[in-house]
Amino acid sequence: MQGDSSSQVLTVRLADLTRARTRRGLSSLPSLWLLGPSVFIALAMLVPVAYLALRSAGASDSAWELLFRARTAWTLGRTALLAVSVTGVAVLLAVPLAWLTARSDLPWRRFWGVVSVLPLVIPSYVSAFLVVSALGPRGLLQQMLEPLGVERLPEIYGLPGATLALGLLTYPYVLLTVRGAMENLDASLEQSARSLGYGPWRAFWHVTLPQLRPAIAAGALLVALYTLSDFGAVSLMRYETFTWSIYQQYQSAFDRSVAAVLSLALVAMATAILVLESRSRGRMKYYRSGSGASRRAGVTRLGRWRWPAAAFCGIVASLALALPVAILGYWLARGIAAGEALSPLWSEARNSLYGSVLAALVAAALAVPAAALLVRHPGKLSRGLEFTSYVGYALPGVVVALALVFFGANYARPVYQSIWLLVFAYVVLFFPVALSAVRSAMVQINPRLEEAARGLGLSPPKVMARVTFPLLRPGVLAGAALVFLVAMKELPATIILGPLGFATLATAIWSASSEAFFARAAAPGLLLILLSSVPMAFLVVRLRSPEGTRT
Template sequence: AWTVLAAMPLLIPSYVGGFALVAMMGPRGMFQDLLAPFGVERLPSIYGFPGALWALTLFTYPYLYLSVRTGLLNLDPALEEAARSLGHSPWRTFLRVTLPNLRPSITAGALLVALYTLSDFGAVSLLRFNSFTRAIYVQYLSSFDRSLASILSLVLVFMTVLLLFAERRSRGRTRYYRSSAGVFRRQRTVMLGKWRWPALIFCGLVVSAALLVPTGVIVFWLVRGLLAGESLAPVWQAALNSIQAASLAAGSAVVLALPVAYFSVRYPSRLSSLVSQSVYVGYGLPGIVIALSLVFFGANFATFLYQTLAMLIFAYVVRFLPQAMGSIQSSLVQINPRLEEAGRSLGLNRRAVLWRIVVPLLRPGMLAGAALVFLTTIKELPATLLLGPTGFTTLATQIWSATD
């Protein structure tokens, strides 16, 4: 249960988390109303760096948590047992053996958190912290000359590439696998003893702060708005638009990812590796940078596509295509190529083999990739704000307009 609960904050968009934080701790927020009878007129400001740090920490820690959890599950327990047999205490074993072997997992999780933080737009904007993404958006809206926004975008791209390069260099040449054959064994459950309740309280506080409290705040303000006579009519149209755009993006991503994944898995070469890696470039770029580049392209070279649903879907696909391709590749490597050879030996051509053998076996991976793209697209804010057609509101933009 803790595994699921600790990962669920990933489902909450950062701008929703930022809104919940402002509604709870900001001026005229819940805490302010609760403390008013005691003479507290104003709480310390939640805006700026403290609020942005609070929000992004709460809603990005699952990236690090899931990565480290995977590393712990794959860690050979014989390493810790060998250290204990040599007289090391549990803490010394953790510091000298366990922690160094978790370095790749910690680095990978930290990279995801750093990339998300660099590309985040909603939380930092709601909490009025002048990050690169907020500065780019403000310059885009307030200036007739968009060159400064372009320069800021290039700086942000450079920082992203530099971060990826640093992560690659940090791996080094250290080996983290066994040098001899061994038998896989499950990790032994460690009894916490007197530390059981402190650990339980800590986990409960983290899950409450990142999941239960934001959800409770949103439900509170929803009920309060409904009792005050607020209408949900605009929400239904925004929900339909979100479902439409996300469905088109998910379907397009799966269709485009299938041939690329098949080419990279079944025909490994430098060319297929280059094509596969180029797909992931879009995922490493912040959404606002992709959106801004498409705005410039559409306004200057493709006016017939500017502010159309087609360009918005294209931006979604560029941004989230790797999610679909990763799921399809993972499923494809588990399909025995001999099944395709058997189909060819029975007289089927390549297209028939693909549609009658490969695609049915890939259906779970395709559905998983489509679902991942669908959920991520619904949460996407900066690309929708900059590229959405006039009057086309989604749940993300509706939330943004209500909190801006």
């Protein structure tokens, strides 16, 4: 009973579980301490959906008619188109960047390794706004080119602009998962392909890439779902998606049930994407079962492609990171030059950090048992849990926030208008980010290690504490850092759910830029980017250091 039949063993476990629950067995897997937190998180994720269902049930017929109008189908098509194009751009940017920074002799490889991930820290409303101000009509680029007689630039509003802004922001999701997978690939697989007569490119295409497929799919899932929920970029790019329609309904119409009905359609779309992703995952086994040290892949020499490759990294980094930072800096300087008073942002910064750190800790802590359940006990139950956990992520922040206002005001008075309800919202919104990071670390842990620990007398919670968690730590840290990052940027939930007078950097940027005080938005924007970059850079460096990888 070796090798391929072990997956069979795992699938059979769930049958064991259902049988064991009816007996008085001493141990039944998965135990309550795995199931409890997982069920809690699934229920939390379902709060917004339940709210939407409740609202939709009370919706008038006209609201439902709206859903079946031609315009809704048109919006649906545009949303799907954007999701596909953004995901495509993200994958096309991320896979070469991952390979270059993980496996080649790119000049300043470590530097690019850190920088290529950092665009994740830039909020979409900032990025889109900067793309417009730089590349839009009468923008910086045009102003610079005006002396040269350039009157008009190509239109950047609409699909191209939204795709560019979102693609540049979200490709790091794919980059992180793919690079992690690449660093853990067994080099002997690629080497055997080479010895079977495959050139380096064909070996990558036929052996490495199929192995990266689950990682690409996991990152692409986050990108696609994020695109569904994004409001900042699409509104500034004037590209109408479902989320935009939902916002407009909330802002303009009395009838919130219309927005609820539209949101349910968004949930359906997210479900379709989830089904696609789980289909692509297949039945592969990812942990290495061989003995001894794993063979790390060597560095591929780029030869004369070294400098073009570095230029590629440079272009992506300057568009996604350097340009926004430079423009913010330029505005800040211009504002100071114009005598703008620089108000200290201590309390905003502290509030941002406080809420985001709490959210990161809670999400990462819940992601550990949930990932253990998903990986060690696959089956209908865990798939259901996973599905629901992604739903919150696909919903726009405003929908989740309003659902929680309703929930908090009616059922959870003590936490209503406290930081805890806001943290709860962050967790609902961003849990899958933590989960996917922890899960990809989990699948690489050989289950024999846990069995060995149990054979040596440790109970399941102790096995988790002494074996699983230490091995999982890089994944947990990565998950927490990512949640921290996205929570720092989150705007609608913060505005709606924050305690009274709870100003964060994100809300400071928003209030300044909505009043068109660009110079005043620059300072909190730069501070937000700086504060988010520090843990991110630390994480990337640490995870890649010899101490972190123990090679």
